[in-house]
Amino acid sequence: MGKDTEYKISTSEKEGILEIVIKGEITKDSIGKLQSEVIEIIKSKNLQNVLADVRKLKGRFGYTEAYFRVRNYPSDIPRVNTACVDLVKHADYQNFHENTTVNAGYSFKWFTNVDDARAWLKKISEKQDSISMNE
Numbered sequence: 001m002g003k004d005t006e007y008k009i010s011t012s013e014k015e016g017i018l019e020i021v022i023k024g025e026i027t028k029d030s031i032g033k034l035q036s037e038v039i040e041i042i043k044s045k046n047l048q049n050v051l052a053d054v055r056k057l058k059g060r061f062g063y064t065e066a067y068f069r070v071r072n073y074p075s076d077i078p079r080v081n082t083a084c085v086d087l088v089k090h091a092d093y094q095n096f097h098e099n100t101t102v103n104a105g106y107s108f109k110w111f112t113n114v115d116d117a118r119a120w121l122k123k124i125s126e127k128q129d130s131i132s133m134n135e
Helices: 029-043 062-071 087-104 114-134
Strands: 007-014 017-025 049-058 079-085 107-111
Touching: 007 029, 017 029, 017 114, 029 062, 049 114, 062 087, 079 114, 087 107, 107 114
Parallel strands: 017 049, 049 079, 079 107
Antiparallel strands: 007 017
């Protein structure tokens, strides 16, 4: 039997942004559960802007796993603007993850600075509000 992995999810809301912080360790066996939990949190909060901070999460996966995970999001996942904050050492993964997610029809951007992530979410939200008002 393998060791159970441990991760913790905490959430807060700041200026209309749902901030999800994930800490601990993740494995291939627990990534599906984590993804489901995060989706349920997003659904329950009903906010359009999500900041996912994974800087203190141990365990990353390759390009193939990321591609299939993004391409197999449940059909009922909310279409939200998502900013992912991660460590600089994972920057080689940034472009692939952004492109895969955007190509699947989601609004997603990767950051190493949490303040930059918040600023992007505020800016994109203002643009969407402006478009809605002009329709």
